[in-house]
Amino acid sequence: MNADYTLLLQTVRHWIPVHEEEESVISTLFEHKQLAANEFFLKAGDICHSVGFVVEGLLRYYILDDGQEHTYDFSPERQFTCNYESFLTKTPSVRFIQAIEDTSLLVISYDNLQRLYDRLQEGQKFGRLVAEELFVGMLQKLTSFYNETAEERYDTLLRSFPDLQERVPQYVIASYVGIKPQSLSRIRAQRAGKNY
Template identity: 45%
Template sequence: MHQQLLNNISYFIYLSDEEKEWVCNKFTAREYKKNDYFLREGQVCREVGFIKKGLVRYVVSNDNGEEQTVDFNKELEYTCNYASFLDKSPSRTAIQFIEDATVLVISYDDLQDFYTHLAEGQKFGRLICEFLYVEAIKKVTSLYTSQPEQRYLQFLDAYSDLLPRLPQYYISSYVGVQPPSLSRIRKRLAK
């Protein structure tokens, strides 16, 4: 059940057999159905999830109540609203399952223990935070500097394997255009 998680962590740091057992005891398996929420807007994020199976989208709502998809996570990736998780503030982002999913979950307190209990736990936390920071800067920069066609190409570069699994309206929302505009972008790029 936990082998994929252990492989992921072991990619970043060394885990002894005792540490592997400790990790397996701290991450709990949960099942989610399509359209369930890992986190709703306004809730405080109190857990990090490692996705064994399934797909999530990160959703924000504007003042008119319109939803915009701002990110995705898939198998072998972590899901969490890290800002809410770290400072215990209400989340402005919802995390919704697009497919039925199996997720291994660890609480905030257990993750803090992870950092201190594992010999290289702090290193793991730092490497993950550095990765998330770089990804966040890329996304923010893209929103301010890239045209929709370029954002779609960036989406394809990052998530091409998800195309068959995502409805077009989630992709168009992520790119920041209406579905008909996304269709025109796709047609132009197909030429």
Template identity: 45%
Template sequence: MNQQLIDNISYFIRLSEEEKEWISERFIPRHYNKGDFFLREGQVCREVGFIEKGLIRYFVTKEDGEDLTVDFNKELEYTCNYASFLDHSPSSTSIQCIEPSTILCISYDDLQLLYTHVAEGQKFGRLICEYLYVLAIHKVRSMYSQQPEQRYLQFLDSYADLVPRLPQYYISSYVGVKPPSLSRIRKRLAR
């Protein structure tokens, strides 16, 4: 039984011992090397993953081939392109491992079973969706209403523990500036 996963789910809902065992059997561990993809743009997302170990980034590729980093996830967080997962459409986002990662994966069909087999399974699904919705709204608002320096400060507030683990060009892409501009922002803030 993966205790980290069970503890995470138990934060949201009550689980019986039988339900804990049932859930553990449906989350399959997958190992990824640095640079491996959990999901490529254009593929249909068929699994939700719980990151046991590692760090991933979400990115979109512009027409000119440039990657734009839109998010990060680390240990004890879930990963998925939820729009693709829910409606079985091709993903507009790639999900790539920045570090060697172990991700516990549950299929779409097994997640639907979880919602019915676990007494509070539907509540769990609703709470996760609400949480993701609030995060998405904050990110969209940030991109449209904040200057790059404010977005960088917000990045530091949200992801301070990731700074040593991330290449600077991923951070600058996430903030929405080129690496030299991020360097200038960092110098200004250091004064």
């Protein structure tokens, strides 16, 4: 089994035990996919047909509002990526999922995901636990946006994604925090002990 599938198995085992005979089931249901920087995993208006597991690289989620991009999440290595609303309901997405850097994924289709749930002894539990973690994460982000200052949201971002500053353009981080790039520059300068 190659290193990509080994990484996927380690991540699945975070939630459930995987028996040796189940390893081949997982490896046959996922396929490799490569995205170049700025290429899309999903565009608004398209239906999300697969779930991706990020082996290497980084994706961002954003919506367009009057031509303005509003970034609301990221998927770095060892995380799953999907617009679950579109994926589960088979309706067009209103969100974009875009590679920030060259990204290598393992992807699974809706039908193959159902097979995974059925063929793994604890497959249904795996699906439930992943969904619960995603749900809690989205609620925390929503609460953060309404209850935290821009500085607090920036701190939360750095705790959640420690190496993001080196990998993501400043305007994307500013969009996630909910401020203008100039305001983010001031926050970063203050943290560095400079006067503005």
